[in-house]
Amino acid sequence: MSKTIKYVFLSDWHIPDHNRALIKPIFNFLSDYKPDVVYILGDFLNCTTISKYDQDPYYHVSFVDEINEGIKILDKLASVVRKANKNVRIVYKAGNHEARLQKYLAQSAQLAELKVKGEYVNSLPHLMELREKGIEWEEYLESKDYHDVLFEHGDMVRQHSA
Numbered sequence: 512m513s514k515t516i517k518y519v520f521l522s523d524w525h526i527p528d529h530n531r532a533l534i535k536p537i538f539n540f541l542s543d544y545k546p547d548v549v550y551i552l553g554d555f556l557n558c559t560t561i562s563k564y565d566q567d568p569y570y571h572v573s574f575v576d577e578i579n580e581g582i583k584i585l586d587k588l589a590s591v592v593r594k595a596n597k598n599v600r601i602v603y604k605a606g607n608h609e610a611r612l613q614k615y616l617a618q619s620a621q622l623a624e625l626k627v628k629g630e631y632v633n634s635l636p637h638l639m640e641l642r643e644k645g646i647e648w649e650e651y652l653e654s655k656d657y658h659d660v661l662f663e664h665g666d667m668v669r670q671h672s673a
Contacts, residue, residue, distance in 0.1 A: 522552035553606020605651035
């Protein structure tokens with residue numbers, strides 16, 4: 512008999528513009544469920560201040576604060592799921608909001624090509640220390656098929672989407 516693999520798919524947290532009241536219940540669920548695979552399906556970060564779209568003049572979260580809050584929540588997420596299942600696999604898949612960050616970081620051609628130990632320094636995986644956390648990274652618009660179910664963040668925008 513084969514072991515059942517328990518997956519959890521998390522998407523569109525949009526940190527720091529997320530619903531803070533949902534963090535604890537999500538972490539409680541992860542702790543109780545003990546998933547084998549946690550898949551972050553994009554837009555974990557919002558990247559609000561570096562967006563090409565008009566900014567809210569009353570928005571007062573800096574880009575640095577946004578990254579730091581994302582790191583803090585990702586660290587806690589990894590800690591919770593690893594405490595529940597030490598063999599858990601965590602995969603962070605880029606979404607269109609992470610693509611904002613990649614484009615922003617790549618604006619300096621010289622810095623965009625800088626690598627340390629084979630990893631681009633000016634990248635989200637480096638900033639979020641994914642390798643050190645044992646979190647796998649997948650690029651935006653790569654689709655994954657798990658047990659005949661297709662998962663992707665998607666790239667279609669429509670007037671009445673969501």
